[in-house]
Amino acid sequence: MIKTLTVLDYNRELIELLLLDKIGAIALYLAMPVAYFILFQNIVPLEMLFGFLFSQIVMYIIRTNITRDFLEVLFTEEDSQVRRMLRFQLITIFFNAVLWGVAATLTVMYADESLILMMIAALFIVFTLSLAVLTPIFHAVFIFIVTIIVIFTTSLVFLTDTYIFNLSTVFLLAYLVLFLPVAYKVYRVMLKSIQQKEEILFLNYNLELRISDATAELEAKNTKLSNSVENFQTLLDTTMEMIIIIDSNKIIIDINRAGVDLLMAKSKEDLLGRRLPDFVDDKDRQKLSLIMNNNSGEASELSMRKIGGESFPTLANSQNVVQKGKRLRIITMQDLTQIQQKERLLLQQSRMAQMGEMLSMIAHQWRQPLGAISSAIFGIQTKLATGKYDNRDSNEDLYKFLNTKHKRINEYVQFLSTTIDDFRNFFKPDKKKELVMFESTIGRALLIVEGSLTSHGIDVAYTFNVNEKVEIFQNEIMQVILNIIKNSEDNFIEKGTKNPKIRIETNKMPAHYEIVISDNGGGISEHIIDSVFEPYFSTKDEKNGSGLGLYMSKMMIEEHSGGLLQVENTKDGVAFSILIPHF
Ligand SMILES: Nc1ncnc2c1ncn2[C@@H]1O[C@H](COP(=O)(O)OP(=O)(O)OP(=O)(O)O)[C@@H](O)[C@H]1O
Ligand SMILES: [Mg+2]
Structure with a gap:
């Protein structure tokens, strides 16, 4: 209780309770003084009574005014300001109590015993009223009661000496001792209920917050879910x-x-x-x-x-x-309708492309044998036109000549037909290898081009080091050799090489056979040498070259025979190496 009195620190709701109790205030500050006035109008001098009543009314007005101002700022001002205004309130309460003390002293001075006792009774009513009105602020009750009792008992002690008034003094002081703890208790109960209310409000607020959080979360989840359901449906429908x-x-x-x-x-x-x-x-x-x-x-x-x-x-x-x-x-x-249609179309297109490629390859490879055939026929024609065949010797000579040419032409035609077969089987894996003398392949290739080579004064030198039977795709390797020799010949003619020479060397290496065909035609420039095996790569004009020769050759050696076809420049020309694995 004492501790509460040392600080002026009150819950604002309690202050509000005190300020809002208008009826209590009217009873305490107006009704009771008026009752006092009526009760003592013939006993206490009238001017004093008027003074008392007037002062009470003024106090009431002052208090009402400051109460109104206080209420306006109660929940917005800082603690210190609230304390200051509360202090004002307490001062008015103090003055009020002093007025009551003075009024009581006046009765002691002017009234007889029975009326003084009545005054005591009236004060009890005032005390009780104050308990109802002022308890929210314990300071207020305390100041009010203590001030009145101190003034009144002092006047009793000093102005009377009868037994009954001494008893009254003791009784009033005892009342004070009992009354204050009760008032304090009531104040504590009020404080507690306010605090509990605040706690409940706080809990309620928290609960509301949590509920609104949870609701928001739930809503978000709901939206997400409905979005994902929608997305899923869209996905289903757009696939x-x-x-x-x-x-x-x-x-x-x-x-x-x-x-x-x-x-x-x-x-x-x-x-x-x-x-x-x-x-x-x-x-x-x-x-x-x-x-x-x-x-x-x-x-x-x-x-x-x-x-x-x-x-x-x-x-x-x-x-x-x-x-x-x-x-x-x-x-x-x-x-799969469209995919299958496309597949069919693609297959058809690729077959057409293969056929086209095959035709170009056949045409490419037929050029030399056809040339050889036509030159053989041209030879026969010349012989028949220039010779005189009227004796046996000359007839025999003609017969021999025709026989060789016939044989050659037969061989060329054979080559033509094999070439077609070769290309027909180009993409079939079940071709058959032939067991032949390794170098015979080179010989057969040279037979086709020898006429052309001789007529251009191209010298061919051989070094054969294999001399054994091997199992190879003979015709394909022949075509490769032909392509390489033909390229050398083209290059000699184009560059007008002096003493054109082709060297062919065969070797048996640990893992493969090797045919190296080199010339002295000046070589291939370094910036195009990596491209010579690409399809349709050619430095010649359209009539003389399609750019297929080396591409086909590389395919035949590397894809069919599992070997390697390489090119490199030498000091005066170029060297092609054909490597064919033993088996
Ligand atoms: N011995 C060589 N000397 C110089 N250049 C060569 C030689 N061999 C090939 N080349 C170059 O390589 C290119 C490609 O040769 P490839 O045989 O593939 O095609 P092409 O001879 O031009 O035409 P074709 O399809 O008629 O053979 C040639 O155009 C040429 O420039
Ligand atoms: Mg070529």
């Missing part, structure tokens, strides 16, 4: 694959837009509730069961049927799902 969900009886329970479109249904509702096997081609019904029992996620081709009866190919797979305790299957199908 190009047909997605069908069926139950254990193969009844369609959901299908996406692609599915509706592919099956040529008017709407999804046309398909829901129907059996999936009704949309599968008769021949593939069993396959559908296989796909549905296969959980590996592997896709298989499945022929489906549109509502109009037209079939279309798909790639299908299926997956088990459990939804709300029901086992369902999701079947995904990709329409």
